[in-house]
Protein backbone atom coordinates (compact mmCIF):
# COMPACT_ATOMS: atom_id res chain seq x y z
CA UNK A 1 0.00 0.00 0.00
CA UNK A 2 1.40 3.42 -0.89
CA UNK A 3 2.14 5.79 1.94
CA UNK A 4 2.77 9.49 1.50
CA UNK A 5 3.93 11.84 4.22
CA UNK A 6 3.18 15.49 3.60
CA UNK A 7 5.37 17.52 5.91
CA UNK A 8 5.33 21.05 7.26
CA UNK A 9 2.35 22.28 5.31
CA UNK A 10 -0.31 24.68 6.52
CA UNK A 11 -3.36 22.45 6.87
CA UNK A 12 -6.54 24.34 6.09
CA UNK A 13 -9.87 23.10 7.33
CA UNK A 14 -13.16 24.98 7.22
CA UNK A 15 -12.77 26.21 10.79
CA UNK A 16 -9.01 26.56 11.33
CA UNK A 17 -5.57 26.34 9.77
CA UNK A 18 -2.46 25.04 11.46
CA UNK A 19 1.03 23.76 10.70
CA UNK A 20 1.09 19.98 10.70
CA UNK A 21 2.24 16.80 9.04
CA UNK A 22 -0.27 14.52 7.34
CA UNK A 23 0.07 10.85 6.49
CA UNK A 24 -1.76 9.08 3.67
CA UNK A 25 -2.05 5.33 3.47
CA UNK A 26 -3.72 3.89 0.40
CA UNK A 27 -6.75 6.04 -0.37
CA UNK A 28 -7.22 7.55 3.09
CA UNK A 29 -5.79 10.10 5.47
CA UNK A 30 -4.56 8.00 8.40
CA UNK A 31 -2.75 10.41 10.69
CA UNK A 32 -2.38 14.11 11.38
CA UNK A 33 0.20 15.28 13.91
CA UNK A 34 2.54 18.25 14.46
CA UNK A 35 5.49 16.01 13.68
CA UNK A 36 5.49 12.54 12.12
CA UNK A 37 9.05 11.16 12.15
CA UNK A 38 10.47 9.12 9.30
CA UNK A 39 11.13 6.35 11.81
CA UNK A 40 7.37 6.10 12.37
CA UNK A 41 6.46 5.37 8.75
CA UNK A 42 7.30 2.52 6.35
CA UNK A 43 10.68 2.78 4.67
CA UNK A 44 9.22 3.24 1.19
CA UNK A 45 7.07 6.21 2.24
CA UNK A 46 7.11 9.08 -0.22
CA UNK A 47 7.93 12.33 1.58
CA UNK A 48 6.49 15.56 0.21
CA UNK A 49 7.87 18.78 1.65
CA UNK A 50 5.03 21.29 1.85
CA UNK A 51 6.68 24.13 3.73
CA UNK A 52 5.20 27.38 2.41
CA UNK A 53 2.23 25.58 0.88
CA UNK A 54 -1.37 25.22 1.98
CA UNK A 55 -2.68 21.68 2.34
CA UNK A 56 -6.39 21.79 1.59
CA UNK A 57 -9.10 19.18 1.12
CA UNK A 58 -9.78 18.59 -2.58
CA UNK A 59 -12.23 21.11 -3.92
CA UNK A 60 -15.72 20.22 -5.02
CA UNK A 61 -17.24 21.94 -8.02
CA UNK A 62 -20.87 21.34 -7.16
CA UNK A 63 -22.20 22.55 -10.51
CA UNK A 64 -20.69 21.26 -13.76
CA UNK A 65 -21.93 20.17 -17.14
CA UNK A 66 -19.20 18.09 -18.71
CA UNK A 67 -20.07 16.47 -22.01
CA UNK A 68 -23.49 18.12 -22.12
CA UNK A 69 -25.49 17.17 -25.19
CA UNK A 70 -27.91 20.00 -25.84
CA UNK A 71 -29.30 22.08 -28.66
CA UNK A 72 -27.97 19.74 -31.30
CA UNK A 73 -24.39 19.92 -30.16
CA UNK A 74 -22.10 18.78 -27.37
CA UNK A 75 -19.99 20.91 -25.04
CA UNK A 76 -16.24 21.22 -25.56
CA UNK A 77 -15.04 19.52 -22.39
CA UNK A 78 -15.75 15.81 -22.29
CA UNK A 79 -15.47 13.81 -19.07
CA UNK A 80 -11.81 13.20 -19.91
CA UNK A 81 -11.02 16.85 -20.52
CA UNK A 82 -13.22 18.04 -17.67
CA UNK A 83 -11.34 15.79 -15.24
CA UNK A 84 -8.04 17.14 -16.45
CA UNK A 85 -8.85 20.83 -16.16
CA UNK A 86 -10.45 20.15 -12.76
CA UNK A 87 -7.26 18.51 -11.46
CA UNK A 88 -5.29 21.57 -12.56
CA UNK A 89 -7.72 23.68 -10.56
CA UNK A 90 -7.40 21.58 -7.39
CA UNK A 91 -10.87 20.09 -7.90
CA UNK A 92 -11.13 16.39 -7.03
CA UNK A 93 -14.91 15.98 -7.09
CA UNK A 94 -17.52 17.41 -9.37
CA UNK A 95 -21.27 17.18 -9.03
CA UNK A 96 -22.63 17.00 -12.52
CA UNK A 97 -26.17 16.71 -13.87
CA UNK A 98 -28.20 13.92 -15.37
CA UNK A 99 -30.84 14.99 -17.84
CA UNK A 100 -34.36 13.74 -17.21
CA UNK A 101 -35.05 11.30 -20.00
CA UNK A 102 -38.83 11.24 -19.86
CA UNK A 103 -38.93 7.81 -21.53
CA UNK A 104 -37.15 6.30 -18.51
CA UNK A 105 -37.42 6.45 -14.76
CA UNK A 106 -35.35 9.01 -12.86
CA UNK A 107 -33.03 6.30 -11.53
CA UNK A 108 -32.51 4.94 -15.04
CA UNK A 109 -31.75 8.47 -16.28
CA UNK A 110 -29.16 8.77 -13.51
CA UNK A 111 -27.73 5.31 -14.17
CA UNK A 112 -27.13 6.14 -17.84
CA UNK A 113 -25.20 9.26 -16.85
CA UNK A 114 -23.22 7.39 -14.16
CA UNK A 115 -22.26 4.74 -16.68
CA UNK A 116 -21.07 7.29 -19.23
CA UNK A 117 -19.16 9.31 -16.63
CA UNK A 118 -17.55 6.21 -15.09
CA UNK A 119 -15.75 5.52 -18.35
CA UNK A 120 -14.28 8.98 -18.80
CA UNK A 121 -13.89 10.59 -15.40
CA UNK A 122 -10.47 10.63 -13.73
CA UNK A 123 -11.74 12.42 -10.62
CA UNK A 124 -14.68 11.50 -8.42
CA UNK A 125 -18.20 12.61 -9.15
CA UNK A 126 -21.70 12.73 -7.77
CA UNK A 127 -24.93 13.64 -9.51
CA UNK A 128 -27.87 15.98 -9.40
CA UNK A 129 -30.85 14.50 -11.23
CA UNK A 130 -32.90 16.80 -13.45
CA UNK A 131 -36.68 16.61 -13.11
CA UNK A 132 -38.32 18.27 -16.10
CA UNK A 133 -41.88 17.15 -15.57
CA UNK A 134 -44.26 15.61 -13.09
CA UNK A 135 -46.10 12.35 -13.41
CA UNK A 136 -47.91 9.82 -11.23
CA UNK A 137 -45.68 7.54 -9.22
CA UNK A 138 -42.82 10.02 -9.04
CA UNK A 139 -42.32 9.44 -5.31
CA UNK A 140 -41.40 5.79 -5.88
CA UNK A 141 -38.92 6.98 -8.51
CA UNK A 142 -37.44 9.46 -6.06
CA UNK A 143 -37.02 6.69 -3.49
CA UNK A 144 -35.13 4.62 -6.06
CA UNK A 145 -32.96 7.62 -6.82
CA UNK A 146 -31.99 7.92 -3.16
CA UNK A 147 -31.16 4.20 -3.04
CA UNK A 148 -28.87 4.73 -6.02
CA UNK A 149 -27.05 7.53 -4.19
CA UNK A 150 -28.52 10.62 -5.83
CA UNK A 151 -30.05 12.91 -3.22
CA UNK A 152 -30.55 16.18 -5.12
CA UNK A 153 -32.89 17.00 -7.95
CA UNK A 154 -32.60 20.00 -10.22
CA UNK A 155 -35.57 21.88 -11.57
CA UNK A 156 -35.81 24.78 -14.01
CA UNK A 157 -38.37 27.56 -13.93
CA UNK A 158 -37.42 28.48 -17.50
CA UNK A 159 -36.02 27.00 -20.75
CA UNK A 160 -39.38 25.88 -22.10
CA UNK A 161 -37.78 25.81 -25.57
CA UNK A 162 -35.47 22.91 -24.71
CA UNK A 163 -38.00 21.01 -22.60
CA UNK A 164 -36.51 21.75 -19.16
CA UNK A 165 -39.27 23.94 -17.71
CA UNK A 166 -41.17 22.30 -14.89
CA UNK A 167 -44.84 23.20 -14.81
CA UNK A 168 -46.05 25.05 -11.74
CA UNK A 169 -48.96 22.64 -11.26
CA UNK A 170 -47.67 19.74 -9.31
CA UNK A 171 -44.67 21.51 -7.83
CA UNK A 172 -46.10 21.36 -4.32
CA UNK A 173 -46.57 17.63 -4.70
CA UNK A 174 -43.01 17.27 -6.01
CA UNK A 175 -41.57 19.32 -3.13
CA UNK A 176 -43.55 17.32 -0.56
CA UNK A 177 -42.33 14.04 -2.05
CA UNK A 178 -38.73 15.32 -1.95
CA UNK A 179 -39.14 16.32 1.65
CA UNK A 180 -40.37 12.84 2.58
CA UNK A 181 -37.39 11.31 0.73
CA UNK A 182 -34.84 13.79 2.20
CA UNK A 183 -34.00 15.00 -1.29
CA UNK A 184 -32.62 18.48 -1.77
CA UNK A 185 -34.39 20.50 -4.45
CA UNK A 186 -32.00 22.71 -6.36
CA UNK A 187 -33.43 25.24 -8.74
CA UNK A 188 -32.46 27.39 -11.69
CA UNK A 189 -34.52 30.44 -10.82
CA UNK A 190 -35.75 32.72 -13.60
CA UNK A 191 -39.47 33.36 -13.97
CA UNK A 192 -40.41 32.21 -17.45
CA UNK A 193 -43.59 34.28 -17.63
CA UNK A 194 -41.72 37.52 -17.05
CA UNK A 195 -39.07 36.52 -19.58
CA UNK A 196 -41.75 35.77 -22.18
CA UNK A 197 -43.45 39.12 -21.50
CA UNK A 198 -40.12 40.92 -21.75
CA UNK A 199 -39.43 39.22 -25.06
CA UNK A 200 -42.92 40.04 -26.39
CA UNK A 201 -42.44 43.74 -25.56
CA UNK A 202 -38.85 43.94 -26.77
CA UNK A 203 -38.36 46.33 -29.66
CA UNK A 204 -34.58 46.12 -29.88
CA UNK A 205 -32.42 43.54 -31.60
CA UNK A 206 -31.01 40.24 -30.45
CA UNK A 207 -27.34 40.98 -29.95
CA UNK A 208 -25.39 39.32 -27.13
CA UNK A 209 -26.01 42.47 -25.06
CA UNK A 210 -29.77 42.06 -25.55
CA UNK A 211 -29.50 38.68 -23.80
CA UNK A 212 -29.10 40.55 -20.51
CA UNK A 213 -32.03 42.85 -21.27
CA UNK A 214 -34.29 39.94 -22.21
CA UNK A 215 -33.60 38.00 -19.01
CA UNK A 216 -33.98 40.67 -16.31
CA UNK A 217 -32.84 40.27 -12.72
CA UNK A 218 -36.46 40.74 -11.69
CA UNK A 219 -37.16 37.30 -13.20
CA UNK A 220 -34.62 35.82 -10.81
CA UNK A 221 -36.23 37.62 -7.89
CA UNK A 222 -39.72 36.33 -8.74
CA UNK A 223 -38.69 32.72 -9.23
CA UNK A 224 -36.65 32.57 -6.01
CA UNK A 225 -39.48 34.19 -4.12
CA UNK A 226 -42.05 31.80 -5.51
CA UNK A 227 -40.07 28.60 -5.03
CA UNK A 228 -38.73 29.68 -1.65
CA UNK A 229 -42.21 30.49 -0.42
CA UNK A 230 -43.43 27.09 -1.57
CA UNK A 231 -40.48 25.37 0.13
CA UNK A 232 -41.32 27.29 3.31
CA UNK A 233 -44.95 26.18 3.14
CA UNK A 234 -43.89 22.58 2.68
CA UNK A 235 -41.32 22.99 5.48
CA UNK A 236 -38.17 22.11 3.55
CA UNK A 237 -34.94 23.77 2.39
CA UNK A 238 -34.33 25.15 -1.11
CA UNK A 239 -30.97 25.28 -2.89
CA UNK A 240 -30.67 28.15 -5.35
CA UNK A 241 -28.08 27.50 -8.06
CA UNK A 242 -25.95 30.25 -9.60
CA UNK A 243 -27.42 33.34 -7.99
CA UNK A 244 -26.60 36.16 -10.40
CA UNK A 245 -28.10 39.43 -9.22
CA UNK A 246 -28.60 41.81 -6.31
CA UNK A 247 -32.33 41.57 -6.97
CA UNK A 248 -32.14 37.79 -6.61
CA UNK A 249 -30.32 38.32 -3.34
CA UNK A 250 -33.22 40.52 -2.17
CA UNK A 251 -35.52 37.53 -2.57
CA UNK A 252 -33.14 35.32 -0.57
CA UNK A 253 -33.01 37.90 2.22
CA UNK A 254 -36.78 38.21 2.33
CA UNK A 255 -37.21 34.44 2.51
CA UNK A 256 -34.61 34.08 5.22
CA UNK A 257 -36.29 36.92 7.09
CA UNK A 258 -39.43 34.77 7.06
CA UNK A 259 -37.48 31.86 8.55
CA UNK A 260 -37.15 29.83 5.34
CA UNK A 261 -33.97 27.81 4.86
CA UNK A 262 -32.35 28.85 1.58
CA UNK A 263 -28.94 27.61 0.55
CA UNK A 264 -27.37 29.79 -2.09
CA UNK A 265 -24.67 29.08 -4.62
CA UNK A 266 -23.00 31.75 -6.70
CA UNK A 267 -20.28 31.54 -9.30
CA UNK A 268 -17.03 33.38 -10.05
CA UNK A 269 -18.56 34.97 -13.16
CA UNK A 270 -21.43 36.62 -11.29
CA UNK A 271 -18.92 37.97 -8.78
CA UNK A 272 -16.30 39.20 -11.25
CA UNK A 273 -17.73 39.78 -14.73
CA UNK A 274 -20.42 42.22 -15.84
CA UNK A 275 -22.66 42.70 -18.86
CA UNK A 276 -20.29 45.17 -20.53
CA UNK A 277 -18.46 42.03 -21.72
CA UNK A 278 -21.38 41.30 -24.02
CA UNK A 279 -20.59 44.27 -26.26
CA UNK A 280 -18.34 43.85 -29.28
CA UNK A 281 -17.40 40.95 -31.52
CA UNK A 282 -16.38 38.67 -28.63
CA UNK A 283 -19.68 39.23 -26.82
CA UNK A 284 -20.97 35.71 -27.57
CA UNK A 285 -18.10 34.25 -25.52
CA UNK A 286 -19.75 35.72 -22.40
CA UNK A 287 -23.29 34.52 -22.98
CA UNK A 288 -24.68 32.24 -20.29
CA UNK A 289 -27.98 31.99 -18.44
CA UNK A 290 -28.77 33.80 -16.24
CA UNK A 291 -26.87 36.59 -17.99
CA UNK A 292 -24.06 38.70 -16.59
CA UNK A 293 -25.44 41.67 -14.67
CA UNK A 294 -24.05 45.10 -13.74
CA UNK A 295 -20.85 46.07 -11.99
CA UNK A 296 -22.98 47.08 -9.04
CA UNK A 297 -24.44 43.57 -8.91
CA UNK A 298 -20.85 42.22 -8.82
CA UNK A 299 -20.04 44.43 -5.86
CA UNK A 300 -23.20 43.58 -3.94
CA UNK A 301 -22.67 39.85 -4.48
CA UNK A 302 -19.02 40.15 -3.40
CA UNK A 303 -20.10 41.87 -0.20
CA UNK A 304 -22.72 39.18 0.35
CA UNK A 305 -20.08 36.48 -0.08
CA UNK A 306 -17.91 38.13 2.54
CA UNK A 307 -20.95 38.49 4.81
CA UNK A 308 -21.49 34.69 4.55
CA UNK A 309 -24.81 35.01 2.75
CA UNK A 310 -23.69 32.37 0.22
CA UNK A 311 -22.97 28.81 1.24
CA UNK A 312 -21.32 27.51 -1.92
CA UNK A 313 -19.24 28.82 -4.79
CA UNK A 314 -19.39 26.58 -7.86
CA UNK A 315 -18.89 27.28 -11.54
CA UNK A 316 -21.69 26.04 -13.82
CA UNK A 317 -18.85 24.94 -16.11
CA UNK A 318 -20.55 24.47 -19.48
CA UNK A 319 -17.92 25.09 -22.09
CA UNK A 320 -18.21 25.59 -25.80
CA UNK A 321 -15.31 26.28 -28.13
CA UNK A 322 -14.69 29.78 -29.45
CA UNK A 323 -15.92 28.51 -32.80
CA UNK A 324 -19.15 27.16 -31.32
CA UNK A 325 -19.74 30.37 -29.37
CA UNK A 326 -18.92 32.74 -32.21
CA UNK A 327 -20.94 30.79 -34.79
CA UNK A 328 -23.87 33.08 -33.98
CA UNK A 329 -24.19 36.66 -32.78
CA UNK A 330 -27.92 36.27 -32.17
CA UNK A 331 -28.57 35.78 -28.47
CA UNK A 332 -31.43 33.39 -29.24
CA UNK A 333 -29.06 30.88 -30.85
CA UNK A 334 -25.67 31.41 -29.15
CA UNK A 335 -24.86 28.32 -27.09
CA UNK A 336 -25.16 29.46 -23.46
CA UNK A 337 -22.40 28.62 -21.00
CA UNK A 338 -18.75 29.21 -20.19
CA UNK A 339 -15.84 27.23 -18.74
CA UNK A 340 -14.77 27.87 -15.14
CA UNK A 341 -13.82 24.88 -12.97
CA UNK A 342 -10.07 25.40 -13.34
CA UNK A 343 -10.23 29.15 -12.75
CA UNK A 344 -12.40 28.94 -9.59
CA UNK A 345 -9.69 28.48 -6.96
CA UNK A 346 -7.24 31.17 -8.16
CA UNK A 347 -10.08 33.64 -8.77
CA UNK A 348 -11.76 33.25 -5.40
CA UNK A 349 -8.39 33.18 -3.65
CA UNK A 350 -7.29 36.36 -5.39
CA UNK A 351 -10.34 38.48 -4.94
CA UNK A 352 -11.40 37.21 -1.52
CA UNK A 353 -8.40 35.82 0.38
CA UNK A 354 -5.39 37.67 -1.05
CA UNK A 355 -7.38 40.88 -0.52
CA UNK A 356 -7.92 39.86 3.13
CA UNK A 357 -11.69 39.79 2.89
CA UNK A 358 -11.97 36.06 3.58
CA UNK A 359 -9.69 33.61 5.35
CA UNK A 360 -8.31 30.46 3.79
CA UNK A 361 -10.67 28.50 6.01
CA UNK A 362 -13.64 30.39 4.62
CA UNK A 363 -12.44 29.59 1.11
CA UNK A 364 -12.26 25.89 1.98
CA UNK A 365 -15.73 26.10 3.49
CA UNK A 366 -17.23 27.61 0.31
CA UNK A 367 -15.36 25.46 -2.20
CA UNK A 368 -15.15 22.13 -0.41
CA UNK A 369 -16.67 21.56 3.03
CA UNK A 370 -20.12 23.06 2.59
CA UNK A 371 -20.77 21.52 -0.83
CA UNK A 372 -19.71 18.16 0.66
CA UNK A 373 -22.16 18.60 3.53
CA UNK A 374 -24.96 20.08 1.45
CA UNK A 375 -24.89 17.13 -0.95
CA UNK A 376 -24.30 14.27 1.45
CA UNK A 377 -20.60 13.62 0.74
CA UNK A 378 -19.16 14.70 4.11
CA UNK A 379 -16.86 13.69 5.82
CA UNK A 380 -15.61 11.35 3.11
CA UNK A 381 -15.07 14.51 1.05
CA UNK A 382 -14.62 18.15 2.05
CA UNK A 383 -12.38 17.57 5.05
CA UNK A 384 -8.88 16.75 6.23
CA UNK A 385 -9.72 14.21 8.89
CA UNK A 386 -8.37 10.82 9.72
CA UNK A 387 -10.57 8.47 7.72
CA UNK A 388 -11.47 10.96 4.99
CA UNK A 389 -10.50 10.25 1.40
CA UNK A 390 -6.99 11.53 0.73
CA UNK A 391 -8.19 14.15 -1.75
CA UNK A 392 -5.62 16.82 -1.15
CA UNK A 393 -4.51 19.98 -2.87
CA UNK A 394 -1.11 21.51 -2.26
CA UNK A 395 -1.74 25.16 -2.98
CA UNK A 396 0.87 27.87 -3.36
CA UNK A 397 -0.81 31.10 -2.25
CA UNK A 398 2.12 33.22 -3.42
CA UNK A 399 2.26 32.05 -7.01
CA UNK A 400 1.41 34.97 -9.28
CA UNK A 401 0.23 34.12 -12.76
CA UNK A 402 -2.11 35.22 -15.51
CA UNK A 403 -5.20 33.40 -16.68
CA UNK A 404 -5.23 33.08 -20.44
CA UNK A 405 -5.98 30.56 -23.14
CA UNK A 406 -2.46 29.14 -22.98
CA UNK A 407 -2.29 28.77 -19.18
CA UNK A 408 -5.51 26.82 -18.66
CA UNK A 409 -6.65 23.50 -20.02
CA UNK A 410 -10.27 23.71 -21.17
CA UNK A 411 -10.90 22.48 -24.69
CA UNK A 412 -12.96 25.67 -25.10
CA UNK A 413 -9.74 27.32 -26.22
CA UNK A 414 -10.48 30.49 -24.27
CA UNK A 415 -11.12 31.65 -20.76
CA UNK A 416 -13.69 34.31 -19.90
CA UNK A 417 -11.08 35.60 -17.44
CA UNK A 418 -8.45 36.24 -20.13
CA UNK A 419 -5.74 38.53 -18.77
CA UNK A 420 -6.83 38.29 -15.10
CA UNK A 421 -3.74 38.43 -12.88
CA UNK A 422 -4.22 35.95 -10.07
CA UNK A 423 -2.48 34.96 -6.87
CA UNK A 424 -2.38 31.30 -5.95
CA UNK A 425 -2.12 28.05 -7.83
CA UNK A 426 -2.70 24.35 -7.20
CA UNK A 427 0.74 22.71 -7.34
CA UNK A 428 -0.26 19.13 -6.63
CA UNK A 429 -3.64 17.47 -6.61
CA UNK A 430 -4.16 14.05 -5.04
CA UNK A 431 -7.26 11.96 -5.58
CA UNK A 432 -7.69 9.22 -2.96
CA UNK A 433 -3.95 9.16 -2.37
CA UNK A 434 -2.96 9.16 -6.00
CA UNK A 435 -1.27 12.15 -7.62
CA UNK A 436 -3.45 13.29 -10.52
CA UNK A 437 -1.65 16.58 -11.17
CA UNK A 438 1.83 17.61 -10.10
CA UNK A 439 4.01 20.51 -11.22
CA UNK A 440 1.91 21.20 -14.29
CA UNK A 441 1.87 17.57 -15.40
CA UNK A 442 -1.43 15.73 -15.62
CA UNK A 443 -1.42 12.16 -14.36
CA UNK A 444 -5.13 11.38 -14.18
CA UNK A 445 -6.49 8.26 -15.82
CA UNK A 446 -9.93 8.09 -17.44
CA UNK A 447 -12.06 5.56 -15.61
CA UNK A 448 -10.39 6.05 -12.23
CA UNK A 449 -12.99 8.55 -11.06
CA UNK A 450 -15.63 6.91 -8.88
CA UNK A 451 -19.32 7.65 -8.61
CA UNK A 452 -19.98 8.83 -5.05
CA UNK A 453 -23.07 7.51 -3.36
CA UNK A 454 -24.49 10.61 -1.71
CA UNK A 455 -26.06 10.44 1.72
CA UNK A 456 -28.61 12.73 3.29
CA UNK A 457 -28.07 16.45 2.54
CA UNK A 458 -27.04 18.34 5.68
CA UNK A 459 -30.11 20.56 5.58
CA UNK A 460 -32.17 17.49 6.54
CA UNK A 461 -29.86 16.37 9.34
Ligand SMILES: [Zn+2]
Pocket residue numbers: 063065316318
Ligand atom coordinates in the same frame (compact mmCIF):
# COMPACT_ATOMS: atom_id res chain seq x y z
ZN1 LIG B 1 -25.94 24.73 -14.88
